[in-house]
Amino acid sequence: MSKSPHYCPETLALSAGFFSDQPTRVTTPDITMSVNHCFVPEEGSFSANGIENLADTPFLYAGWTNPTVRQLEQRIAALECTDDAYATTTGMAALSAMFFSLLRAGDHLIISDVCYAAVYELAREVLPDYGIEVTPVNLTDLAAVSRAIRPQTRLIHAESPCNPLLRLTDLTQLADLAKQHQVLLSVDSTFATPVITRPAVLGVDLVVHSLTKFINGHGDALGGCVTGNKALIAQIRSRAAAHLGSTISAQNAWLIMRGIETLYPRMKTISDSALQIAQWLENHPRVKQVNYPGLVSHPQYTLATEQMAYGGGMIVFQMDDMDDIAQRFAQEARLFYYAYSIGHQRSLVVLLKTADLMASTYRMTHEQAQEFRRYAGEGVFRLSIGLENPQDLIEELEQLLR
Template sequence: MQRDLSDMGFSTVAVHGGVNLDPVTGAIGPHLATSTNFAAEYGSIGFSAEATVEEQVPFAYAREGHPNAAQLERKLALLDDAEAAVVFATGISAISGLMLQTLSPGDHLLVSDVSYAGTAEFTRGLLRSLGIEVSVADLSDLDDVRTALRPNTRLIHAETPCNPVLKLVDIRALADVAHQHGAELCVDGTFATPAVTRPLSLGADYVVYSLTKYMGGHGDALGGAVLGRAEPIDRLRREVGVHLGGTLSAFNCWLILRGLETLPIRMAAYARGAARVAQFLQDHPAVLSVRYPGLPSHPQHSLAQRQMITPSGMIAFTVTDHERFGRGLKDQLKVFYYAASLGLSRSLILEARTDDLQRTTFKLDEEHLRRYREWAGDGFFRLSIGLEDSEDLCSDLERALSVLPDPGNQRAQSDRSATM
């Protein structure tokens, strides 16, 4: 039995949304149902997913759907005000599944010039090899978008804030441009979550998440999701979910359901900590530049204020001596881990070198490479701020930065507020 949560606030929905009171035990927390098979009456299931009579059999075989996925999908849809959601084994399986479902050979995909490396690799690699045209645009510049659109553009894929450089996209404006052209817009909201930005309410057709990150929140479960209108999401579930088989396990659904209960308070805490750390970095003489949407120095700060409820917990920054700072991290850091991924309780730091990233993933043309360097320089460090005391995080970074010599003139020459 579902509780009626209409007119309830976001935090209430995060706690109660999607979860049934167990009719047998009365348990008020999500149950964990790991069975791969579900009993049915004669005639209601057959040898294929198509043969299942859904009105009679909510679940037949776990690859096609199971109770924990159903609860998670309901909670996700409620949090984003979406008609429907479908979960996948990982964020990248959600993204690749949506693209494979939406695009046919001969169609054109317009993707951001900066995006999660896995998305860049998949779109420029396998997707192109299937006969789908893929090109990039700076999605924060609508003129660049209009120039890049083709008569066969079916989908625009954006991230905001984008991984790794924290550039933003104006979702409402981009959705208008896409729709005027007869294309659809998908927004990867992994860095924001619905606690920060609701892309569907701003006009996007789909929102995708890596649930592995902020949504699950504890760094212990991979997962992904696509949300949107009921009809395409249902098709995605039947065609990609069932046949490519990227099903999210019951246990991971259960972990992510639990993580989502604290999403609103965690996102507020990440933003509080990140604001303190970003200010500390901006004031430090060995730091050349900081990209954090919550700082007035972020070139899109006013868009951040308009589109983001909080500035989230990701920061990118450059220092006076990248190599030396990087080499010192192992000995100086007591709280941050040098690790990939993001959005968990523990704070993480990761280096992004422009040449390496370009060579392995983005492979941008000259103009977009110029724009990337203008924004990100030759390389930077990305922080995912966790839930530790922000003063401890600042002390950690202070120690790590202390290996750098007094920057003197370098600092004076750098426009800390706008260059990176």
């Protein structure tokens, strides 16, 4: 349904799921705001056990699916080269939908030992309350992953690039290992977007995005999605849409579709700018270390060239006097907004201290903590590059990092 052999991804970003066949002959998707749809009883029935794919039923209730939301799902699935997608209120809702739909008491989950803080906390602090065992592993170490797999392991969850280190996971090798053990593999590809990496093509079963970030690209709508083969997405939708209430609103779905239409040129521009800025930072006398997948100095540069079309829009770097520099960003910057989140049209920056992350989120072994500090030292500034002219951003950095 979502895959098309006829169009390139740049074209699918504008056309997948959209047909101008309404009486008004619109050239951009409408928003269907109605919560309910009329139906003939025989057409609107669905199985009480929730196994039937709700996406195949007539539109009945917006909590299950909605015409505007369905267009968004079809477009994302087309860009990720998967059968189907389920769109949710947030990225965390997508991950929660996936975990609570696929895992049961007694199951075992392997997650990346470095990932988005809320995901790590959900996995380590909430899932065990429901009888799900969780093991954080450095997913760059395939031998460690292999040792961690148990007969009860049902899912391995990765991020690539991971937040905040920008460490990569070799998705092809990890997918091969997961298949050998008949374990599902999911990856949060928010930092990459389908413009840069299409994990399903590399063998990944489920791809998760926070649509709030680069895919929306305007900082004005929350959303998330999980995409994969039809059976897995139907299983997730039947539980999450019907029972967890995680389906995205039509308004936000429409806003995110608007963002997708410029996703390819945006990500190319952002990546080109980020590379220029990363190269400038690497040559700055006060900058101790820069992590950016597009730099030759990145520890996994070879993997990045194989797995990523561009280096992406995220940069992290280390400096001394972190607190002073953070104050300058917060009080003096005009172009860099000191704020959390990423992937907006405007550039964002925030200081992430290693000690704070260790105290609030990560529970690491000594070896894992050492690996974290190899990338992050005592803390990093995380830059999310926007659509400003890169020379203007560099000039501002020059003033702020003096």
